Amino acid sequence: xxxxxxxxxxxxxxxxxxxxxxxxxxxxxxxxxxxxxxxxxxxxxxxxxxxxxxxxxxxxxxxxxxxxxxxxxxxxxxxxxxxxxxxxxxxxxxxxxxxxxxxxxxxxxxxxxxxxxxxxxxxxxxxxxxxxxxxxxxxxxxxxxxxxxxxxxxxxxxxxxxxxxxxxxxxxxxxxxxxxxxxxxxxxxxxxxxxxxxxxxxxxxxxxxxxxxxxxxxxxxxxxxxxxxxxxxxxxxx
Numbered sequence: 105x106x107x108x109x110x111x112x113x114x115x116x117x118x119x120x121x122x123x124x125x126x127x128x129x130x131x132x133x134x135x136x137x138x139x140x141x142x143x144x145x146x147x148x149x150x151x152x153x154x155x156x157x158x159x160x161x162x163x164x165x166x167x168x169x170x171x172x173x174x175x176x177x178x179x180x181x182x183x184x185x186x187x188x189x190x191x192x193x194x195x196x197x198x199x200x201x202x203x204x205x206x207x208x209x210x211x212x213x214x215x216x217x218x219x220x221x222x223x224x225x226x227x228x229x230x231x232x233x234x235x236x237x238x239x240x241x242x243x244x245x246x247x248x249x250x251x252x253x254x255x256x257x258x259x260x261x262x263x264x265x266x267x268x269x270x271x272x273x274x275x276x277x278x279x280x281x282x283x284x285x286x287x288x289x290x291x292x293x294x295x296x297x298x299x300x301x302x303x304x305x306x307x308x309x310x311x312x313x314x315x316x317x318x319x320x321x322x323x324x325x326x327x328x329x330x331x332x333x334x335x336x337x338x339x340x341x342x
Contacts, residue, residue, distance in 0.1 A: 116144075122196065136174075150177050156329065158181075166189070169194050170277050192217050195233045197239040203217055204217070223280065225258060233254050265290075270292070279305055282309035282313065285316050290321035
């Protein structure tokens with residue numbers, strides 16, 4: 105490991121916080137593991153998502169976020185667009201206080217957090233979510249769970265869309281996109297940013313995801329897409 109990496113880790117651990125694109129982020133050793141801290145101080149945390157959102161989002165958008173994580177992506181965009189409104193779903197219950205503290209510390213009042221999952225109800229109104237020390241690896245489809253499991257409420261996709269009426273969808277749910285996107289009503293969306301997870305999503309699943317976006321009139325925006333993050337935008341009727 106490079107000496108600079110160790111030095112920067114030590115510095116930010118002692119300092120207790122880090123600045124990220126307009127946010128002050130607490131460095132909690134239980135949540136901000138070393139790989140995440142490295143990504144934060146190098147300023148490459150979720151850069152593809154932020155780049156895509158910066159190109160697509162409008163100041164007064166209604167945004168539906170699926171997979172809040174620590175709340176940094178929606179937090180950055182909520183601070184940047186105070187007139188926008190976010191409804192954000194996070195399945196991992198241990199992250200709820202972390203997100204709430206981030207919002208309080210940064211004066212964010214336009215993000216409504218829901219500790220639940222948006223998924224089809226065919227497997228019941230609750231699902232088992234598998235949690236990991238590296239929270240980014242937790243999901244419905246993970247093979248293991250080194251931090252245990254949680255039974256989480258499931259919200260019906262059609263009901264959520266009808267209530268929130270989002271202009272923009274932000275989705276990062278660690279493989280759950282294969283199950284959700286093909287049944288998610290998307291005809292009211294103007295744009296979407298989704299991180300795909302080829303390690304756990306089959307090729308057939310990828311095909312169904314892209315077909316669903318195409319059917320809804322949303323096409324990839326190549327210049328705002330990178331790696332596994334794909335931006336979609338509605339093509340105006342000619």
